[in-house]
Structure formats: C-alpha cells, structure tokens
Amino acid sequence: MHIPDGFLSGGVLGATALGGLAVFSVSSARLKNSPPERIPLLGAAAAWVFAVQLLAFPAPGGASVHLNGVLLCAALLGPWSAALVSFSALLLSALMFQHGGLFSLGANFINIGVIQAFLGFALWRLRPAASSALVIGPLLGFLSGLACAVELYLSGRLASGAGFLLLAGAQAAAGLAEGAVTASLLGALSRLKPGLLRLERV
Amino acid sequence: MKLFYAVLLLSFLAAGLCAHGVSGRAISGGAGLEALYADGEPLSFGEVKVYAPGDAAGPFQRGYTDRNGRFLFSPDSDGRWRLEINDGMGHGLVREVLVKKGAVISSGGPAVIPVPVKLLSGLGVIALLSGLWLHLAARRRLKAAGKA
The missing domain is CATH 1.20.5 (Single alpha-helices involved in coiled-coils or other helix-helix interfaces)
Structure with missing residues (x-):
C-alpha cells in the first residue's frame, strides 16, 4: 500500500498532500512539548511501525501486503502520536529505500497513518480490550485498502469493481494478521507492563 | 489456355491462403527490469506498461512481470523508456531505462x-x-x- 511516485494524478496528489500536511502540522504542534519521558516511547513506536512495514505477506495474484503497526501505537499513545510516528516511518522508507514515493507521501500517510490512527483509536475507545483489535484490524485494513483503491481509480490506475474488491479484500486479510499481532502484544503488555496501557493518549 | 488460367487461379488461391500464415524466429537481448518488494520477494505477475521516449500518450507495450518479477521488451529507438509496474495492491514502481545505440545504458533504479x-x-x-x-x-x- 506504499504508492510510488508516478502512479497518482496531480489532483489526487494535491488533495492528499494538503490533507496529510494539515494532520502532520497539528500532530507536530500537539507533540512539540512532549515530556522527555515520552520521547523514547515515540521513538520505539516509530521503530515498530518502520520494522513491521518491511515484512510483507504474499497476497492472491502474486501481489504482496504488509502490516502497518499503527493500531498498536494508537491504542497505546493516542491518535496524534500514532499519526506522527507513522509519518516519520513513511518518510524514512521513502527517503532511504524508495519504498513509497515522496510526492505520494501525503496519500500514503492518509491511507496508512491517518485512517488507521484516528479511526483505530476511535474504535478502540469504544471497547478498550486486547480482543477488540481482532475486529478493528481487518476493518481498518479494508478501509485503508479502499482509500488506496479510490486514489488509484481517480488517477486511472485501477479498474473499478474487481480491482477495488481485490485491493480492499487483501488489505482486510492483512488487517486480520495486524489485529492478531496487536491483540497478542496488548495482551502481553497488560500482563508484563500494565503501566504502558495507562499512558496519556495524545 | 484453360489449363493456364486454372493454374493461375490456383496459385492466387494458394497465395491467399498463405497470406495469414505466421512465421517466427527466436530473438535475444532486449531491455527490462526486475521488480522486487521491500523484503526482496519478486513482484510476480504485476501489470507493466512501457512508454516509448517522448510518447506519453499511450503505452508502446503492455504486459505482466513473470513469476520472478522480471519483464523484458525490445526497444525500437534510443532514448529514455519509461516502465510502470503495478501489482494492483497500491505497490509498484516507475523506472526509466536508458537505451543508446540499441544497448541498455542504465535502468536508473536503486541497488537492491x-x-x-x-x-x-x-x-x-x-x-x-x-x-x-x-x-x-x-x-x-x-x-x-x-x-x-
């Protein structure tokens, strides 16, 4: 779901860049004066998001999907923190390895960071239990895949119908794995480090 | 004379029948790319569009990567050929292949x-x-x- 440069039309690039920039600006402002105790946690969260996005799973048709790691960050640290962490990981991937484009960073940030951080956190708050991630994960995967499909469709890169279903369905399947990993990590943290589940969620 | 016209007619018919025949010959070389995911797995059976130098209107060729993520084509002119590979999942890459005097100079991609x-x-x-x-x-x- 890391859209490379050259895939999206100018209009889609502009709209997603503006949206992504707005979320990035607000999240930076909110986290600017974070206490020093919180910064290593944000760094660890960025490392987690960066690392899991490198691990891909085969999807039907020879394609590949990967975990995003944002749901865990949103549940532990809050939506603005998860969004900023996701942006950092995406920027790093694009700059260092051309994994996702620089011009399409806004689109990738919205698909992976913004949707998963804010919607994930909103759904998590409804029932903050580890098992909730099993349901939230596939739903977030589906919605992220759908957003990606819409952007590709609007840019003339994806035929409607089967392409939409294939992309969103594959991301929902990846979301199942994401939900399972998140649920097991949250379960383990609640036993081993319960304090991490009581952090201020920004 | 009748025999002559009959032979002439038959030869026209035979030529007509042969007009849709297809012959083939093996070729080698060409330009291309190998598409790999971030974890080194090949981007198999991804959709490929090849654009000729200075012709962005429509693709010169369409096709798919093979199971090893490779795609080859035969450029018919020098210049920067643009290849777009799309796996239909939002992943893909856009690369230029520089062709000079019929030979590939560089694919412009980063090292794996x-x-x-x-x-x-x-x-x-x-x-x-x-x-x-x-x-x-x-x-x-x-x-x-x-x-x-």
Missing part, C-alpha cells in the same frame, strides 16, 4: 538492499532522531528548571 540492512539502517536513523529530540527536550526542561 537486503532487508536486515534496511532494518538496521532505518532503526539507526530513528534512534538518532529520537535521541536528538530527547536531548533538546531535556535541555529545555533543565533551562526551565534553572530559571525557576
């Missing part, structure tokens, strides 16, 4: 970096940036404490 190297270098940069941020935040707190 092993995942452990990517992981270590990325985590190193994140640790560096987090440490820098932590240093600045701690200094700000110390200053504030000093003023108080």
Whole structure:
C-alpha cells in the first residue's frame, strides 16, 4: 500500500498532500512539548511501525501486503502520536529505500497513518480490550485498502469493481494478521507492563 | 489456355491462403527490469506498461512481470523508456531505462538492499532522531528548571 511516485494524478496528489500536511502540522504542534519521558516511547513506536512495514505477506495474484503497526501505537499513545510516528516511518522508507514515493507521501500517510490512527483509536475507545483489535484490524485494513483503491481509480490506475474488491479484500486479510499481532502484544503488555496501557493518549 | 488460367487461379488461391500464415524466429537481448518488494520477494505477475521516449500518450507495450518479477521488451529507438509496474495492491514502481545505440545504458533504479540492512539502517536513523529530540527536550526542561 506504499504508492510510488508516478502512479497518482496531480489532483489526487494535491488533495492528499494538503490533507496529510494539515494532520502532520497539528500532530507536530500537539507533540512539540512532549515530556522527555515520552520521547523514547515515540521513538520505539516509530521503530515498530518502520520494522513491521518491511515484512510483507504474499497476497492472491502474486501481489504482496504488509502490516502497518499503527493500531498498536494508537491504542497505546493516542491518535496524534500514532499519526506522527507513522509519518516519520513513511518518510524514512521513502527517503532511504524508495519504498513509497515522496510526492505520494501525503496519500500514503492518509491511507496508512491517518485512517488507521484516528479511526483505530476511535474504535478502540469504544471497547478498550486486547480482543477488540481482532475486529478493528481487518476493518481498518479494508478501509485503508479502499482509500488506496479510490486514489488509484481517480488517477486511472485501477479498474473499478474487481480491482477495488481485490485491493480492499487483501488489505482486510492483512488487517486480520495486524489485529492478531496487536491483540497478542496488548495482551502481553497488560500482563508484563500494565503501566504502558495507562499512558496519556495524545 | 484453360489449363493456364486454372493454374493461375490456383496459385492466387494458394497465395491467399498463405497470406495469414505466421512465421517466427527466436530473438535475444532486449531491455527490462526486475521488480522486487521491500523484503526482496519478486513482484510476480504485476501489470507493466512501457512508454516509448517522448510518447506519453499511450503505452508502446503492455504486459505482466513473470513469476520472478522480471519483464523484458525490445526497444525500437534510443532514448529514455519509461516502465510502470503495478501489482494492483497500491505497490509498484516507475523506472526509466536508458537505451543508446540499441544497448541498455542504465535502468536508473536503486541497488537492491537486503532487508536486515534496511532494518538496521532505518532503526539507526530513528534512534538518532529520537535521541536528538530527547536531548533538546531535556535541555529545555533543565533551562526551565534553572530559571525557576
């Protein structure tokens, strides 16, 4: 779901860049004066998001999907923190390895960071239990895949119908794995480090 | 004379029948790309569009990568050929292949970096940036404490 440069039309690039920039600006402002105790946690969260996005799973048709790691960050640290962490990981991937484009960073940030951080956190708050991630994960995967499909469709890169279903369905399947990993990590943290589940969620 | 016309008619018919025949010959070489995911897995059966130099209107060729993520085509002119590979999942790449005097000069792509190297270098940069941020935040707190 890391859209490379050259895939999206100018209009889609502009709209997603503006949206992504707005979320990035607000999240930076909110986290600017974070206490020093919180910064290593944000760094660890960025490392987690960066690392899991490198691990891909085969999807039907020879394609590949990967975990995003944002749901865990949103549940532990809050939506603005998860969004900023996701942006950092995406920027790093694009700059260092051309994994996702620089011009399409806004689109990738919205698909992976913004949707998963804010919607994930909103759904998590409804029932903050580890098992909730099993349901939230596939739903977030589906919605992220759908957003990606819409952007590709609007840019003339994806035929409607089967392409939409294939992309969103594959991301929902990846979301199942994401939900399972998140649920097991949250379960383990609640036993081993319960304090991490009581952090201020920004 | 009748025999002559009959032979002539038959030869026309035979030529007509042969007009739709297809012959083939093996060719070698060409230009192309190997598309790999970030973890080194090949981008198999991805959709490929090839655009000729200076002709962005429509693709010169369409096709798919093979199971090893490779795609080859035969450029018919010199210049920068643009290849777009799309796996239909939002992943893909756009690369230029430079062809000069019929030979491929460069594919313009980055070197393939092993995942452990990517992981270590990325985590190193994140640790560096987090440490820098932590240093600045701690200094700000110390200053504030000093003023108080």
